Amino acid sequence: MTKMQIAATLAAALLLAGNATAEEVIRHKTPNSDFPIARAVEVPAGKTTVYVSGAVPSVVDEKADKGSIAAYGNTKTQTESVLKSIDKTLADLGLKMGDVVKMQVFLVGDPDKGGKMDFTGFMEGYTQFFGTEEQPNLPARSVMQVAGLVAPGWLVEIEVTAVRP
Numbered sequence: 001m002t003k004m005q006i007a008a009t010l011a012a013a014l015l016l017a018g019n020a021t022a023e024e025v026i027r028h029k030t031p032n033s034d035f036p037i038a039r040a041v042e043v044p045a046g047k048t049t050v051y052v053s054g055a056v057p058s059v060v061d062e063k064a065d066k067g068s069i070a071a072y073g074n075t076k077t078q079t080e081s082v083l084k085s086i087d088k089t090l091a092d093l094g095l096k097m098g099d100v101v102k103m104q105v106f107l108v109g110d111p112d113k114g115g116k117m118d119f120t121g122f123m124e125g126y127t128q129f130f131g132t133e134e135q136p137n138l139p140a141r142s143v144m145q146v147a148g149l150v151a152p153g154w155l156v157e158i159e160v161t162a163v164r165p
Contacts, residue, residue: 025101025163027138036123036131038138041101048164050099052089054106054157056149057081067152075110075118078156079125086160087129095162097129098137102161105143110155117145122156 026042043049057078064070072078087097107117122143131138139160149157 027101029138036127036138037141038101039140041140043101043163049101050093050095050162050164052086052160052162054159055082055085055089056151056154056157058085069111069153069155072151072153072155074112075107075121075155076124078154079122079158080128082156082158083125083129086158090160090162093162095164096135098135099162099165100130100137100139100160101163103139103141104159105141106146106149106157107143108148108155109145117143118155119143 025044025047027038028040028042030037030039057072058081059071060073060077060081061071073081083097086100090096090099105122107119107122109115110118110121129135149155
């Protein structure tokens with residue numbers, strides 16, 4: 001066997017061994033809690049991370065004033081819209097919502113809630129995509145209220161980090 005053949009054989013063996021013993025993403029649950037986020041997520045070395053830019057809601061009511069909350073819906077509706085958009089982006093990249101390991105959520109205060117973010121509405125949308133029987137993988141997650149987003153009617157923007165399985 002030539003040196004090149006030996007090197008190729010060794011490289012192939014190492015690659016196969018690495019795949020056979022590859023570590024998986026570890027999601028640490030919050031002790032004594034059923035809240036649908038991971039306390040922490042560990043991504044093993046060698047995994048590819050994919051950073052998905054912030055996604056914003058789609059118009060749900062074409063008849064409403066452009067740029068109004070009514071055009072995009074309440075926080076729950078906007079959350080569903082944004083997560084559907086993220087799901088589509090991930091699918092285009094060969095990934096799924098279960099591959100999301102980190103999520104950052106930006107919520108604008110809802111005028112109908114006294115200017116406070118509608119965390120309950122957000123959670124009603126979020127729990128349709130995460131912590132379900134069909135998709136139990138939970139990301140590490142932060143939710144924060146921000147003063148505003150680019151469009152006046154937007155109440156929700158979400159960005160995620162996913163790991164290629």
